[in-house]
Amino acid sequence: MLEIKNLHAKAADNEILRGINLTINAGEVHAVMGPNGSGKSTLAHVLSGRENYEVTAGEVIYEGKNLLAMTVEERAREGIFLAFQYPVEIPGVNTTYFLKAALNAVRKHRGLKELDAMDFLALVKEKMKIVEMDQGLLNRPINEGFSGGEKKRNEIFQMAVLDPKLAILDETDSGLDIDALRIVANGVNALHSKERAMIVITHYQRLLNYIVPDYVHVLFDGRIVKSGDRQLALKLEEKGYSWIEEQVQKNQPVNL
Amino acid sequence: MLAAIMNSTEAKNLYRTDYSRLKGELAGHGEAWIHEIREAAIARFAELGFPSNRDEEWRYTSVKPIATIPFERARYDIEGLAPDTVGRASLGLLETSQAVFVNGYYSAELSSLRGVSQDVKVGGLAAALNEGAEWIESHLARYASYRDHAFVALNTALMQDGASVYVPPGRIVQEPIHLLFISTGGKKASVSHPRNLIIIGKGSQVTIVENYAGPEKGNYFTNAITEIVVGENAVVDHYKLQRESDEAFHVATLQVCLGRSSNVSSHSISLGGALVRNDVNVVLDGEGGECTLNGFYMVSGEQHVDNHTRIDHVKPHGTSRQLYKGVLDGKSRGVFNGKIYVHKGAEKTDARQTNNNLLLSLDAVIDTKPQLEIYNNDVKCTHGSTIGQLDQDAIFYLRSRGIGVESARRLLTYAFASDVIGRIRIDSVRAQLDKLLAAKFQKDS
Numbered sequence: 246m247l248e249i250k251n252l253h254a255k256a257a258d259n260e261i262l263r264g265i266n267l268t269i270n271a272g273e274v275h276a277v278m279g280p281n282g283s284g285k286s287t288l289a290h291v292l293s294g295r296e297n298y299e300v301t302a303g304e305v306i307y308e309g310k311n312l313l314a315m316t317v318e319e320r321a322r323e324g325i326f327l328a329f330q331y332p333v334e335i336p337g338v339n340t341t342y343f344l345k346a347a348l349n350a351v352r353k354h355r356g357l358k359e360l361d362a363m364d365f366l367a368l369v370k371e372k373m374k375i376v377e378m379d380q381g382l383l384n385r386p387i388n389e390g391f392s393g394g395e396k397k398r399n400e401i402f403q404m405a406v407l408d409p410k411l412a413i414l415d416e417t418d419s420g421l422d423i424d425a426l427r428i429v430a431n432g433v434n435a436l437h438s439k440e441r442a443m444i445v446i447t448h449y450q451r452l453l454n455y456i457v458p459d460y461v462h463v464l465f466d467g468r469i470v471k472s473g474d475r476q477l478a479l480k481l482e483e484k485g486y487s488w489i490e491e492q493v494q495k496n497q498p499v500n501l
Numbered sequence: 502m503l504a505a506i507m508n509s510t511e512a513k514n515l516y517r518t519d520y521s522r523l524k525g526e527l528a529g530h531g532e533a534w535i536h537e538i539r540e541a542a543i544a545r546f547a548e549l550g551f552p553s554n555r556d557e558e559w560r561y562t563s564v565k566p567i568a569t570i571p572f573e574r575a576r577y578d579i580e581g582l583a584p585d586t587v588g589r590a591s592l593g594l595l596e597t598s599q600a601v602f603v604n605g606y607y608s609a610e611l612s613s614l615r616g617v618s619q620d621v622k623v624g625g626l627a628a629a630l631n632e633g634a635e636w637i638e639s640h641l642a643r644y645a646s647y648r649d650h651a652f653v654a655l656n657t658a659l660m661q662d663g664a665s666v667y668v669p670p671g672r673i674v675q676e677p678i679h680l681l682f683i684s685t686g687g688k689k690a691s692v693s694h695p696r697n698l699i700i701i702g703k704g705s706q707v708t709i710v711e712n713y714a715g716p717e718k719g720n721y722f723t724n725a726i727t728e729i730v731v732g733e734n735a736v737v738d739h740y741k742l743q744r745e746s747d748e749a750f751h752v753a754t755l756q757v758c759l760g761r762s763s764n765v766s767s768h769s770i771s772l773g774g775a776l777v778r779n780d781v782n783v784v785l786d787g788e789g790g791e792c793t794l795n796g797f798y799m800v801s802g803e804q805h806v807d808n809h810t811r812i813d814h815v816k817p818h819g820t821s822r823q824l825y826k827g828v829l830d831g832k833s834r835g836v837f838n839g840k841i842y843v844h845k846g847a848e849k850t851d852a853r854q855t856n857n858n859l860l861l862s863l864d865a866v867i868d869t870k871p872q873l874e875i876y877n878n879d880v881k882c883t884h885g886s887t888i889g890q891l892d893q894d895a896i897f898y899l900r901s902r903g904i905g906v907e908s909a910r911r912l913l914t915y916a917f918a919s920d921v922i923g924r925i926r927i928d929s930v931r932a933q934l935d936k937l938l939a940a941k942f943q944k945d946s
Binding site: 293294295296316317318320321322326327329332333335336337338343344346347348350351354386387403407 | 892894895897898899900901902903904905906908912913915916917919920
């Protein structure tokens with residue numbers, strides 16, 4: 246589904262991604278872990294098309310197409326979804342109105358009939374259950390005055406409505422208390438399917454107690470320095486990121 | 502299409518000559534009191550001349566285009582009206598409470614006031630003046646000062662017609678009274694001086710919509726004045742919608758005088774015009790008056806819009822709230838100048854003023870200037886102004902959900918305007934405005 250080859254990207258004059266290679270197939274869940282500043286969020290934003298980053302080398306093939314040539318909205322319509330680490334508050338734009346416009350843009354692109362208000366509401370009601378979201382939030386401006394947990398739930402809820410093929414969760418767990426984390430993780434698990442792939446970016450192993458990844462990758466200094474299964478995450482939890490840092494700086498292969 | 506260019510002396514002389522020629526036939530010409538006012542006003546205009554950028558109140562707005570074009574006095578002409586002009590400008594308001602003015606002149610044939618109760622007088626000012634109505638004499642030109650404003654002086658000297666509205670005490674007028682001003686914009690550049698006088702009796706309640714419209718093209722100059730006198734404990738909801746041609750000039754003064762415990766909200770919406778200047782002056786002349794001024798301007802291309810507000814808190818316990826919001830695109834330019842003047846005797850004044858601007862292009866310019874003059878210690882006054890661009894993070898967020906970049910920009914621009922638009926209490930006007938904004942957006946992008 247997604248093939249990232251030797252991806253380099255910079256913001257302003259800082260090279261942040263320095264050669265990422267990663268292949269993801271439908272149905273797989275990949276966790277990307279790494280210390281602050283390792284390039285995790287940059288990877289998420291570059292994949293979704295944020296213009297603040299410049300791709301200087303490499304390519305990304307998504308479903309056989311050149312992802313990097315697509316605009317932000319084209320990527321979304323093609324089925325890429327980014328759950329934001331910091332969801333944006335947008336005063337004055339009603340959540341329902343926004344989500345209906347988004348869903349219909351996506352459906353139109355896929356050659357599906359646009360939903361009318363009734364059908365949309367029925368769909369929304371069903372999807373809200375997945376993240377135990379209060380329907381009142383739908384009538385409020387996007388994320389305005391939402392708590393941290395409500396914002397993250399809203400991200401997963403939007404993901405459920407938009408039904409992406411590739412979901413990228415950027416530190417969806419950060420800052421959540423254990424109850425909110427459980428709700429969000431349950432939502433993500435409910436959306437796990439054979440057709441859908443997920444990239445779960447996280448700083449902490451804790452999330453992976455709830456969302457079990459097929460693969461775990463460690464990102465350090467703009468490169469994936471180690472890949473493994475869930476055991477790698479546990480090891481990281483035990484030994485911390487400094488252990489990786491030391492080995493990379495000594496130019497040693499990263500061994501467990 | 503533009504005629505010869507004049508210098509400033511020629512411009513002054515043009516209007517003085519007009520006055521000398523016309524004074525024997527202007528509305529109310531037999532009445533000494535109005536004659537005296539007109540004479541004083543034209544004399545004052547001759548002294549003042551058109552303002553220049555050296556004048557602090559006109560620092561950011563050059564009226565040179567107005568001062569250099571020899572406008573002809575506009576005539577009542579309904580032949581030139583495109584069919585259904587009135588219908589299209591109706592804002593979805595009831596057609597039975599509608600007074601129509603063509604080039605500033607009341608049109609009995611296009612107006613319908615069947616829905617307005619008999620003792621509420623709505624009609625043309627010229628007729629009311631010529632009839633010698635007492636309420637006209639005691640109020641007309643007694644509020645908007647021609648002493649320090651050349652355009653007010655010009656209107657006061659040369660006014661011929663406009664709207665007159667009189668609501669006796671204790672009346673609740675249910676349907677909005679719609680005053681529709683249509684400019685026909687003929688072949689030659691023309692000027693009209695609509696003059697409106699609105700008197701609201703004690704304890705009455707009324708909604709008034711002033712709606713200035715015209716064809717999409719056309720070089721005309723509207724120099725309007727509206728005086729509203731609000732009796733004790735009366736409630737007035739006032740709207741002024743300006744959507745004239747993008748080649749038109751529009752200068753208008755709204756002068757409001759609030760009696761004790763009265764409550765006025767006035768909404769000023771400016772979408773059209775090449776050069777627009779709105780002065781809104783409110784005097785809280787009785788204890789406990791409350792006034793809300795909402796403004797919205799959306800301009801593009803080379804449009805220039807200037808909103809000057811001045812609120813005089815004269816008596817104690819007055820409240821004023823101002824929210825002006827502007828969206829500027831292209832090479833347009835905006836000015837907001839909001840003055841709050843708290844007089845010595847106005848204890849417990851509570852005044853708030855906010856001006857927010859959204860610049861959609863790098864070439865658009867806004868000058869925003871709050872001014873507080875406070876001569877009393879026991880008051881609460883705040884002001885704030887902002888200038889910003891569309892939030893790039895918000896645009897990215899919307900796009901990341903599949904919404905196209907143009908739709909995202911439009912959505913965020915609507916969102917910016919939504920609170921001030923939301924304050925419009927007439928559903929049909931709000932709905933029409935949404936459509937107008939969408940159309941304007943479409944045209945600009």
